[in-house]
Amino acid sequence: MVDIIHRVGIKAPLAKVYAAVATVGGVAGWWTEETSGESQPGGTLKVLFRRPDGGEMGSIEFEVLEPSPGQSVRWRVKAGPPEWLGTDVTFQLQQDGDYTVVNFGHVNWREPVDFMRHCSTKWATFLLSLKELVETGKGRPAPDDVKIDNWN
Amino acid sequence: MVDIIHRVGIKAPLAKVYAAVATVGGVAGWWTEETSGESQPGGTLKVLFRRPDGGEMGSIEFEVLEPSPGQSVRWRVKAGPPEWLGTDVTFQLQQDGDYTVVNFGHVNWREPVDFMRHCSTKWATFLLSLKELVETGKGRPAPDDVKIDNWN
Numbered sequence: 001m002v003d004i005i006h007r008v009g010i011k012a013p014l015a016k017v018y019a020a021v022a023t024v025g026g027v028a029g030w031w032t033e034e035t036s037g038e039s040q041p042g043g044t045l046k047v048l049f050r051r052p053d054g055g056e057m058g059s060i061e062f063e064v065l066e067p068s069p070g071q072s073v074r075w076r077v078k079a080g081p082p083e084w085l086g087t088d089v090t091f092q093l094q095q096d097g098d099y100t101v102v103n104f105g106h107v108n109w110r111e112p113v114d115f116m117r118h119c120s121t122k123w124a125t126f127l128l129s130l131k132e133l134v135e136t137g138k139g140r141p142a143p144d145d146v147k148i149d150n151w152n
Numbered sequence: 153m154v155d156i157i158h159r160v161g162i163k164a165p166l167a168k169v170y171a172a173v174a175t176v177g178g179v180a181g182w183w184t185e186e187t188s189g190e191s192q193p194g195g196t197l198k199v200l201f202r203r204p205d206g207g208e209m210g211s212i213e214f215e216v217l218e219p220s221p222g223q224s225v226r227w228r229v230k231a232g233p234p235e236w237l238g239t240d241v242t243f244q245l246q247q248d249g250d251y252t253v254v255n256f257g258h259v260n261w262r263e264p265v266d267f268m269r270h271c272s273t274k275w276a277t278f279l280l281s282l283k284e285l286v287e288t289g290k291g292r293p294a295p296d297d298v299k300i301d302n303w304n
Contacts, residue, residue: 002155006276007269009301099302103269117159117255124158124276128300148280149161150251 003107004120008127009099012134014071017100020134021073021091030130030139041066045075049142049152057152060084068092083115102127121148156258156272160279161251164286166223169252172286173225173243182282182291193218197227201294201304209304212236220244235267254279273300 010017020026024045028035034048041064048059060080067074071093077084092103104127109116125146133139140146162169172178176197180187186200193216200211212232219226223245229236244255256279261268277298285291292298 003264004157004272005264005269006273007266007301008273009303096302101301103266112155112157114159114255117157120156120272121158121160121276121279124273125280127273128277128298131300146280148283149159149253150248151161 001108001110002112002116003105003109004116004123005107006104006120006124006127007101008104008131009096009101010131010134011098012100014093014095014100017093017102017130017134018071018073020130021093021102026133028141030133030141031126032142032145034142037061039064044078052143062089070094081115083109083111083113102130118149118151122152153260153262154264154268155261156256156268156275158256158272158276158279159253160256160283161248161253162283162286163250164252166245166247166252169245169254169282169286170223170225172282173245173254178285180293182285182293183278184294184297186294189213191216196230204295214241222246233267235261235265254282270301270303274304 020029022039024035024037024039032047032049037043037045039045043064045062045064046059049057051057058081061078062075063078065074065076073091075089077087087106087108090105094101106123125148129139129141172181174191176187176189176191184199184201189195189197191197195216197214197216198211201209203209210233213230214227215230217226217228225243227241229239239258239260242257246253258275277300281291281293
């Protein structure tokens with residue numbers, strides 16, 4: 001098993017960052033505008049991405065898991081790209097002075113395939129989009145996301 | 153051992169991307185303006201970063217290793233942050249249509265410490281800076297690098 005890990009620091013109170021990660025409206029502001037479903041533990045959260053021509057590029061469904069102690073959010077992939085099935089996406093939040101630090105993981109990939117490399121870089125851009133959303137009020141969710149390679 | 157991996161695609165011929173990764177002047181255009189030393193295999197490459205007040209924040213010295221077959225660059229950390237000692241930084245380049253794909257690794261970390269999380273996100277911003285440099289002529293090397301958290 002191999003993991004993608006990242007860290008960003010957001011100059012804002014923890015509660016504001018938590019709301020951006022733990023609600024459907026929050027996620028729609030930094031990951032993809034087409035976020036739907038339920039963000040409570042036990043619920044199903046869905047994100048959808050489109051090709052430039054408007055067709056569906058792909059979607060992912062998560063089961064929202066009980067958070068670990070402390071302020072955190074955990075999603076388990078139930079449907080989506082085959083490489084994502086069974087992986088978990090986790091956000092652990094911690095106040096550090098003026099900053100809320102987000103320790104991020106997309107963990108339990110079976111192999112370090114090229115698609116995992118792509119997702120690692122792409123997650124960094126989405127976490128910086130989360131930072132921008134909370135600090136300035138405007139993130140860069142898909143379809144306005146940062147393009148990093150010939151795949152997206 | 154744990155690895156940071158990333159993937160970017162740069163709309164440019166492979167030779168142009170290779171020059172930006174495999175020369176001192178190239179690296180100075182996307183990672184840190186204070187890049188010096190020798191970029192040939194066997195040489196020592198040095199990168200230096202400063203605090204906002206101009207003091208030295210840290211520096212890293214690499215031994216440039218023989219590349220693997222194909223177009224690639226490999227550096228081994230000889231001096232720098234303790235967590236970086238003995239790790240390798242690798243760039244494998246591959247033409248894919250109009251793009252040169254860069255498969256990046258910063259491999260053989262001993263533990264997935266918070267500093268590794270930070271470096272993972274930071275590497276993504278530097279690889280996007282490399283993409284920008286090659287595609288537009290201007291990257292975002294330190295001290296103009298993207299700040300991601302309370303550390304840098």
